[in-house]
Amino acid sequence: MQTRVLFFGKLKELAGGSEQSIEISYGSTIAELFDRFARQTPALAPYRTSVVASRNQEFAHWTTVLEPGDEIAFLPPVSGG
Amino acid sequence: MALSAHDDLILLVRDPIAADALVKHVRHAEDGAVVTFDGCVRNQSHGRKTLYLEYEAYESMAFEKMREIAASLHTLFAIDSVAIVHRLGRLEIGETSVFIAVSAPHRKAAFEACRHAIDTLKKTVPIWKKEFFEDGAVWADGELPPVPAATPLAKPAS
Numbered sequence: 042m043q044t045r046v047l048f049f050g051k052l053k054e055l056a057g058g059s060e061q062s063i064e065i066s067y068g069s070t071i072a073e074l075f076d077r078f079a080r081q082t083p084a085l086a087p088y089r090t091s092v093v094a095s096r097n098q099e100f101a102h103w104t105t106v107l108e109p110g111d112e113i114a115f116l117p118p119v120s121g122g
Numbered sequence: 123m124a125l126s127a128h129d130d131l132i133l134l135v136r137d138p139i140a141a142d143a144l145v146k147h148v149r150h151a152e153d154g155a156v157v158t159f160d161g162c163v164r165n166q167s168h169g170r171k172t173l174y175l176e177y178e179a180y181e182s183m184a185f186e187k188m189r190e191i192a193a194s195l196h197t198l199f200a201i202d203s204v205a206i207v208h209r210l211g212r213l214e215i216g217e218t219s220v221f222i223a224v225s226a227p228h229r230k231a232a233f234e235a236c237r238h239a240i241d242t243l244k245k246t247v248p249i250w251k252k253e254f255f256e257d258g259a260v261w262a263d264g265e266l267p268p269v270p271a272a273t274p275l276a277k278p279a280s
Contacts, residue, residue, distance in 0.1 A: 047180065049178065049180055049248065049250055050178070050250035050252075050261050051261045091266065092266075093266055093267055093269050094269075095180075095183060095248070098180075098182055098183040098186055099270075100267055100268070100269045100270060101269065101270070102269055102270060102271065102272040103272075104272045105272075114180055114183070114248075116180065116248050116267070117250065117261065117264065118263065118264030118265050118266045119244070119245070119246070119247060119248055119249060119250065119264045119265055119266075119267060120244075120249070120250050120251040120261070120262040120263065120264030120265075121177065121179070121184075121208060121219075121220065121243060121244060121247050121248075121249025121250070121251065122161050122208075122219065122220050122240060122243055122244040122249075
C-alpha cells in the first residue's frame with residue numbers, strides 16, 4: 042500500500058524533501074517504515090532514537106501498525122516558542 | 123483564522139503578530155485580569171550572535187495541538203478565554219515568535235494558565251526553529267514530545 046510520509050526540520054534536509062510516498066506491505070509498523078527510509082538514506086539511521094512519529098497528526102508509538110491512507114510524519118525534538 | 127470553543131483564538135501566521143488585538147480579543151467585562159506571554163527573538167544563543175531565525179511547522183498538526191492546549195486550559199483553570207498565536211517563516215531579532223493571552227475573573231488562574239500554555243506548547247507543538255549565525259545555521263535543540271504507550275499489535279477478532 043502507498044503511505045504518505047512527511048519529514049520536518051533536520052530530517053527534511055537529510056531525507057531530501059518534506060514529503061515522500063512509499064510502497065510498503067500491509068501490516069508494517071511505523072518502525073519498519075522508518076527503517077526503510079534509513080536503509081535508503083543511511084544518514085537518517087542515527088536519528089531513530091531522537092525523533093518521534095505521528096500517525097494522522099497524533100503522536101504514535103513505533104509499534105503502531107500502518108493502515109491504508111495513513112499520513113505518517115517523523116518529527117525531531119520540537120523547538121517552537 | 124479559526125475560532126474554537128469559548129471564543130478562543132488559535133492562529134499560525136506569517137506576518138507580524140498583532141499583540142494588542144489579541145489582548146482585546148480575550149478581554150471581556152467579566153474579566154479581572156489578562157496575562158500575556160510574549161516570546162521574542164533573542165540576539166544570541168549560547169554566546170553566538172544570532173542574525174535571524176526561521177520557524178517551520180507541521181501546520182495542520184501544530185494547529186490541532188495548540189487548539190488542544192487552549193481546550194485543556196479551560197478544564198484546568200478558572201479562566202475566561204485564550205489566544206495562542208505562533209509566527210512562522212523568517213523572524214528578525216526582537217520580533218515576537220509566539221504570543222499567548224489568557225483572561226480570567228481573577229489573576230491567579232490567568233497567570234497559571236498562561237504559564238501552562240507556553241510550557242506545554244514548547245513540549246508538544248510540532249514547530250521547529252532554525253538559528254542563523256554569521257558562520258552557519260543550526261536547528262535549535264528541542265524537546266521530544268511524549269508519545270502514547272504501545273497499543274497491542276493485533277486486535278482480537280470480534
